[in-house]
Amino acid sequence: MNNQNEARDVLLDLKNIKKYYPIQAGIFRKTVGHVKAVDDVSLYVKKGETLGLVGESGCGKTTLGKCIVRLHRPTSGELRYKFGNKYRNLLSLNKKESLDARKKIQMVFQDPYSSLNPVKNIFTAFDEPLKIHGWSNADERKDRIAELLESVNLRADYMYRYPNEFSGGQRQRICIARAMCVNPELIVCDEPVSALDVSIQAQVLNLMKDLQKELGLTYVFIAHDLSVVEYMSDRIAVMYLGKVVELASAKRLYYHFEHPYTEALLSAIPIPKIGGEKRQRIVLEGDVPSPANPPAGCRFHTRCHKSMDICKTQAPTFRPLKNDPDHMVACHLADTADA
Amino acid sequence: MNKQDYILSIKDLKTQFKVGKRIVKAVDGVTLDVRRGKTLGLVGESGCGKSVTAHSIMQLLPKAATIVDGEIQFRPKDKPEFNILKYKRTDKKLRSMRGKQISMIFQDPMSSLNPVYRVGDQIVENIRQHENISKKQAIKKTVDMLKMLSIPMAEERIKDYPHQFSGGMKQRVMIAMGLISDPELLIADEPTTALDVTIQAQILDLMRHMQDQLGFTIIIITHNMGIVADMADDIAVMYMGKIMEYGTKEDIFLRPSHPYTKALLKSVPVLGNGGNERLEPIRGNTPDPSEMPEGCSFMPRCDMATEACNKAAPNVDIGGGHMVRCWHSKGGAPHE
Numbered sequence: 001m002n003n004q005n006e007a008r009d010v011l012l013d014l015k016n017i018k019k020y021y022p023i024q025a026g027i028f029r030k031t032v033g034h035v036k037a038v039d040d041v042s043l044y045v046k047k048g049e050t051l052g053l054v055g056e057s058g059c060g061k062t063t064l065g066k067c068i069v070r071l072h073r074p075t076s077g078e079l080r081y082k083f084g085n086k087y088r089n090l091l092s093l094n095k096k097e098s099l100d101a102r103k104k105i106q107m108v109f110q111d112p113y114s115s116l117n118p119v120k121n122i123f124t125a126f127d128e129p130l131k132i133h134g135w136s137n138a139d140e141r142k143d144r145i146a147e148l149l150e151s152v153n154l155r156a157d158y159m160y161r162y163p164n165e166f167s168g169g170q171r172q173r174i175c176i177a178r179a180m181c182v183n184p185e186l187i188v189c190d191e192p193v194s195a196l197d198v199s200i201q202a203q204v205l206n207l208m209k210d211l212q213k214e215l216g217l218t219y220v221f222i223a224h225d226l227s228v229v230e231y232m233s234d235r236i237a238v239m240y241l242g243k244v245v246e247l248a249s250a251k252r253l254y255y256h257f258e259h260p261y262t263e264a265l266l267s268a269i270p271i272p273k274i275g276g277e278k279r280q281r282i283v284l285e286g287d288v289p290s291p292a293n294p295p296a297g298c299r300f301h302t303r304c305h306k307s308m309d310i311c312k313t314q315a316p317t318f319r320p321l322k323n324d325p326d327h328m329v330a331c332h333l334a335d336t337a338d339a
Numbered sequence: 340m341n342k343q344d345y346i347l348s349i350k351d352l353k354t355q356f357k358v359g360k361r362i363v364k365a366v367d368g369v370t371l372d373v374r375r376g377k378t379l380g381l382v383g384e385s386g387c388g389k390s391v392t393a394h395s396i397m398q399l400l401p402k403a404a405t406i407v408d409g410e411i412q413f414r415p416k417d418k419p420e421f422n423i424l425k426y427k428r429t430d431k432k433l434r435s436m437r438g439k440q441i442s443m444i445f446q447d448p449m450s451s452l453n454p455v456y457r458v459g460d461q462i463v464e465n466i467r468q469h470e471n472i473s474k475k476q477a478i479k480k481t482v483d484m485l486k487m488l489s490i491p492m493a494e495e496r497i498k499d500y501p502h503q504f505s506g507g508m509k510q511r512v513m514i515a516m517g518l519i520s521d522p523e524l525l526i527a528d529e530p531t532t533a534l535d536v537t538i539q540a541q542i543l544d545l546m547r548h549m550q551d552q553l554g555f556t557i558i559i560i561t562h563n564m565g566i567v568a569d570m571a572d573d574i575a576v577m578y579m580g581k582i583m584e585y586g587t588k589e590d591i592f593l594r595p596s597h598p599y600t601k602a603l604l605k606s607v608p609v610l611g612n613g614g615n616e617r618l619e620p621i622r623g624n625t626p627d628p629s630e631m632p633e634g635c636s637f638m639p640r641c642d643m644a645t646e647a648c649n650k651a652a653p654n655v656d657i658g659g660g661h662m663v664r665c666w667h668s669k670g671g672a673p674h675e
Contacts, residue, residue: 056535167624197384198562202606202620209617224536227565231608231618254611268540269610270565274592283544284537287505 005080005087011047011186011218012068012105013087016040017077019063023292035292037063038074039242042318045186047082050212050219052233052250054226054265058288060242061222062110065188068220069107070098081105103133106179110191112171116163122149122174123159126181133182148177152207169200173207180211188220193228205232226269230254235326238262241299242291244318248327258321258329260306298332306333343414346524346556347373347396352409354388354395361629365391365404367580370654373524373573375414378550378557380571380588382564382603386625388580389560393526396558397443398428415440415523439469442517446529448509452501459497462516469520484515487552488545507538511545518549528560543570564607568592576600579628579636582654586661596663599637635666643667 005013018041020034038060045051053061066072068079070090079090081101090101109115117125126145135141146156152173163171172192179187189208193201205228211217223229229236229250236253238246238261246259257263264282271279284303289295295302301311310332319336321327329336342348354366366388373379383389394400396411406424413436414420426433437443445451453461459481466477478497485493488511501509510530517525527546531539547570550557559570567574567588574591576584576599584590584597595601605619623640626632632639634649641648647666654664 056537169624197625198564199384199603199606199621200624202618203622205608206618206620226536227608227610230610230612264537266610268536270539270543270563270569271610272564272568272592272604272607273609274568274588281540281544283540285541287507287538288535 005044005082008044009047010044011082012045013078013080014041014043014045014064014068015078015080016042017064017067017079018075019060019067019072020075033292036242036294037291038067039294040077041239041242041244043237043244043247045218045220046234047185048212048216048218049234050221050232052229052236053220053222053239054224054229054236055239056224056265056288058241058291059239060291061224061239062190064239065107065190065220065222068186069105069188070102071107099133103182104184105186105188106182106184108172108175108179108187108189108192111195112168112175113195115175116171118163121160121162125174126159126178129178129182144181148181149174151180151211152177167200168196169203172196172204176204176208176211180215180217184217186218186220188222190222191224192221194223194225201228208232226265227271238265241288241294243299243330244328245300245330246328247318252324252327256327258327258334259300259331260304260333261300264303264305298330308332344375345372346375346414347371347558348412348414349392349396350410350412352392352395352411353407354391354400354404355407356404358403358629363628364580364631365628366395367631369409369577369580369582371575371582371585373556373558375556376554377572378559378570380567380574381558381560381577382562382567382574383577384562384625386628387577389577390528392577393443393528393558393560396423396526397437397441398423398426398433399437399443400428413441413524435469438465438517438522439520440522441524441526442520442522443526443528444510444513444517444530447533448506448513449501449533451513452509454501457498457500458504458512462497462512462519465516466519480519481515484519485512487549488515490515506534507541510534510538510542514542514545514549518553518555521553522555524556524558526558526560529562530559531566532561532563539566546570564604576603579625579631581636581664582662583637583664584662586659590659590661594661596657596661596668597637597665598641598643598667602640602642635664 017038019038020036022031023033023035025032041064055061067074080087081090093101123145127141130141145159149156149158154173193204221229221232233250236250237244240261246262264284267279267281282305286303289302297313298311298316301307316330316332318328318330322335322337349369349371352366352369356363356365369392381389395406411423412420413423462481463477466480481497482493490496490511531542561567571588573587575582578599584600591600595604602621606621608618621640635652638644638648652664652666654662655668657663657668
């Protein structure tokens, strides 16, 4: 397996990640069930690429992102990360190694209004992580902060300002700079533009692309807006109710989707263009079922327009396509290898 | 076109907010005609005044806001037209208009239903406000409407409370409430922004379907260019309290003429392009509405700005009712 990872230049390899949240009830807080937010997800992230994670609210995309940065500890599974030339499981590191690993994986959050502390100025917000990660010289830290702010097109003297003095787009750029201050290799971006106005979104997206090119960063890009994910990603994983249902290159997914959910999701997105060929819209019926009690068999069968009998009882496995091993699907209808 | 073809004509509407000692011109001279039986899309970024325009039509503004100027001519079918702004907000005429001739759907279905009343009772109350019918008849009408909006087991569901409904279902209830008294104009203020994309598709489909059946006019307010491309017949693009460009859907998407409209279209990713085309962001930020620039409000961010833009731009018809508020389109010649 390691050889295969080497060949693909994999930076992070997620193996059977599960995250279950207990549901507690009664005065003794007895556990009566589990919300299966992420249920057996295996993915890998190549060095220097952007892996997009899309899905509707509650599909587990944010939980998966938080598991990657270890804000949540997965219930089970392995997070194999490449340190130098060795793969180590992030979940079995000792304290010192763990601190070192945190430097390599950072996160940008959805809401730039609540992810900056309003009573600390920008300098303090950047200074603290730098100190923790061993920048002992105060002058060097200050230079570093100035350099970071300039890299996201903000003036260096803004470092003494407070978050309320910035607009939403500026704040999100500050959050990106903050994530970069310890020179990470991988940044998990959780809906980084969904709180921003449309005219500001493009500024932030382009900035992220430029920084990636310049610094060789790897992104896990989480969003519900498929057009944004397509613009940013090299490969896209589509999630539904805690599982990845399809994984393909961004260029391929729009034209050669295999999973009926991907098809419905793509057709549901209103496109800011008129004329051209009329797209057939598939309107899904009903709502997403509760992740505490997901349907048996294929989790999508209750809303699927192509559902068959087998879908109700047997869960499809996540497998590569016969004619394209990089395109993986979990559907009984797909022409997968060794079906 | 005949005057009667327009269900609503807004002329030079100005709505201002008083924030401390400052005056914020949220709506600053909006002129707009809404074609009967069609869908008008009002697009713009947050803070551009699109919601305030809608609330001004309904005269449902907060206390800090005043309509300082303008007229809103409403022409109901088979009834004499009247200027909504001639009446006080509490006037009987407006009370019977709201929810009857003009109804409104709000952005957040979670907070626009009363959590302590049963869903059915909230709709029944709305019917009995406007019509003199028995409670039994009103309940029947409610159930029929919910069935039309494909809410399963409507007879049972009317006894439920809002928290027992999902987001999409709540928005259906809001639409039912809006349509129950057969309005002529439905104002939908970001009706799907709080919903997931697959649910959004359901709700938009439903609104279109109901419009085909009942023939009402829709004003849909959104920041999503995709939704207007999908839903609207006519589109008005708003920026800083003014309509920058107004025209048919084809005018706006195939022949955009205002630099802001063009920039807006270039700054959103289009599905299917595979990230090949680099987005062109609009530089800078939207200015603070209390410190609006003199002259054209888009000037500080506009790539085409010249000396002339220091004066407020005229609203020019560049052909067939395609209105553009820009110095560079004067005389009707598109500026390429």
